[in-house]
Amino acid sequence: MSHTLGARQAQKQKTRQALLDAALRLLEHQSLSSLGLREVTREVGVAPAAFYRHFRDMADLGVALVEESFGSLHAMVRDIRDEQAETDEVIRRTVEVIARYVRQHRTHFRFLARERHGGVARVREAIAVEFQRFAEELASDLADQPESDGWAPEDVRMLADLYVNLMVMTATAFMEAPPDEPEVERQIANAARRQLLLINLGRRHWNRG
Amino acid sequence: MSHTLGARQAQKQKTRQALLDAALRLLEHQSLSSLGLREVTREVGVAPAAFYRHFRDMADLGVALVEESFGSLHAMVRDIRDEQAETDEVIRRTVEVIARYVRQHRTHFRFLARERHGGVARVREAIAVEFQRFAEELASDLADQPESDGWAPEDVRMLADLYVNLMVMTATAFMEAPPDEPEVERQIANAARRQLLLINLGRRHWNRG
DNA sequence: CTCGTGGGCGAACGACTGTTTACCGAATGA
DNA sequence: TCATTCGGTAAACAGTCGTTCGCCCACGAG
Numbered sequence: 001m002s003h004t005l006g007a008r009q010a011q012k013q014k015t016r017q018a019l020l021d022a023a024l025r026l027l028e029h030q031s032l033s034s035l036g037l038r039e040v041t042r043e044v045g046v047a048p049a050a051f052y053r054h055f056r057d058m059a060d061l062g063v064a065l066v067e068e069s070f071g072s073l074h075a076m077v078r079d080i081r082d083e084q085a086e087t088d089e090v091i092r093r094t095v096e097v098i099a100r101y102v103r104q105h106r107t108h109f110r111f112l113a114r115e116r117h118g119g120v121a122r123v124r125e126a127i128a129v130e131f132q133r134f135a136e137e138l139a140s141d142l143a144d145q146p147e148s149d150g151w152a153p154e155d156v157r158m159l160a161d162l163y164v165n166l167m168v169m170t171a172t173a174f175m176e177a178p179p180d181e182p183e184v185e186r187q188i189a190n191a192a193r194r195q196l197l198l199i200n201l202g203r204r205h206w207n208r209g
Numbered sequence: 210m211s212h213t214l215g216a217r218q219a220q221k222q223k224t225r226q227a228l229l230d231a232a233l234r235l236l237e238h239q240s241l242s243s244l245g246l247r248e249v250t251r252e253v254g255v256a257p258a259a260f261y262r263h264f265r266d267m268a269d270l271g272v273a274l275v276e277e278s279f280g281s282l283h284a285m286v287r288d289i290r291d292e293q294a295e296t297d298e299v300i301r302r303t304v305e306v307i308a309r310y311v312r313q314h315r316t317h318f319r320f321l322a323r324e325r326h327g328g329v330a331r332v333r334e335a336i337a338v339e340f341q342r343f344a345e346e347l348a349s350d351l352a353d354q355p356e357s358d359g360w361a362p363e364d365v366r367m368l369a370d371l372y373v374n375l376m377v378m379t380a381t382a383f384m385e386a387p388p389d390e391p392e393v394e395r396q397i398a399n400a401a402r403r404q405l406l407l408i409n410l411g412r413r414h415w416n417r418g
Numbered sequence: 419c420t421c422g423t424g425g426g427c428g429a430a431c432g433a434c435t436g437t438t439t440a441c442c443g444a445a446t447g448a
Numbered sequence: 449t450c451a452t453t454c455g456g457t458a459a460a461c462a463g464t465c466g467t468t469c470g471c472c473c474a475c476g477a478g
Contacts, residue, residue: 046455154400
């Protein structure tokens with residue numbers, strides 16, 4: 001069982017988490033491929049050799065960070081999906097949730113944006129897989145909606161990809177905005193809402209316009 | 210004058226270009242922040258100290274690569290903008306031009322995608338400036354079209370951002386596709402065309418839907 | 419023809435890197 | 449209680465790195 005793990009494994013996972021946290025902190029101002037093993041252990045305060053007790057190399061740690069990042073991201077979309085309301089209200093809430101998520105998990109999202117096309121192949125592939133699963137889930141949700149009646153499955157998937165990309169684009173814009181400027185955030189949110197609105201308009205007129 | 214530069218400066222620009230080419234070649238499998246000065250000079254076949262005759266540091270070389278990359282990218286949009294035809298034909302040609310551009314300048318575009326959110330601040334900022342100029346030009350073009358009658362300037366800019374983002378997304382998909390699989394490329398092109406179509410649909414119904 | 423400019427070279431520097439080794443000592447299970 | 453497992457340590461290894469320093473010598477201006 002796992003709910004009562006010994007003090008031994010507890011301490012191990014504690015330093016493992018410390019390594020992940022330190023790495024994420026350092027990755028705020030550099031990319032994974034330039035982040036050194038010694039740099040991370042120095043930040044935590046452990047010997048360099050201790051690193052190997054938890055990860056094979058830095059790419060391994062990177063993949064672990066991908067899982068961690070997508071964990072909180074899935075929580076975000078669950079928030080969005082569970083909302084049930086009028087279309088305009090759904091849009092408003094969606095953008096709001098994205099903004100809040102980015103504010104609360106800035107480092108996680110910056111890591112994903114930076115390493116999505118970054119220099120470490122294994123991490124790149126891990127992120128690609130997760131985003132793909134993401135789009136598939138959204139496509140499955142969209143297919144169940146009455147607005148998708150008569151839509152070809154490939155068109156639903158196309159729409160899902162469009163939504164995912166818009167979400168990434170919006171989150172990236174929030175991420176790059178200075179954290180202490182609510183006016184900039186309001187502008188980004190406004191543009192995102194209108195873009196969602198325009199896409200929904202196109203969606204309603206897709207078959208027979 | 211510049212059309213008759215001595216053999217002295219000619220040789221200098223030749224090695225400078227060799228450094229840029231070598232860097233771009235090496236950046237195919239790593240990111241700028243992990244690319245070493247010695248690595249580049251070794252690839253070219255010159256002494257490490259020679260690097261300083263052309264660039265202050267690697268970030269300097271990075272912004273030079275940004276300018277080079279956007280040079281050919283501007284040529285691409287000029288190709289697209291000069292096309293004048295029916296809407297569906299414009300869409301078809303647009304996606305085709307993007308595909309061809311990515312095929313011919315794969316390394317340049319991969320560099321932009323990788324460093325857009327990468328670990329080198331100066332390069333990131335240079336790319337952001339160029340993309341912003343990009344969206345502004347497109348917005349100015351869109352405003353002149355009859356379809357934009359009665360549109361608020363901020364809505365036109367919103368639409369331009371949507372188009373730019375879709376272009377980047379499509380080009381990235383082409384870039385990540387294996388170069389010798391025309392079937393995958395056809396699928397990407399097909400999805401991109403339908404996404405453009407859907408956005409155009411929303412655009413037509415923007416005021417009074 | 420002569421002389422100064424400047425691109426490229428080789429060598430050296432101190433600092434830092436990833437990885438391996440043997441070892442310590444506390445938590446663990448019998 | 450005793451033997452064992454194992455997370456963490458210190459030290460050393462061979463490389464690589466960015467940067468600086470004279471020096472060379474082909475080129476270009478006078």
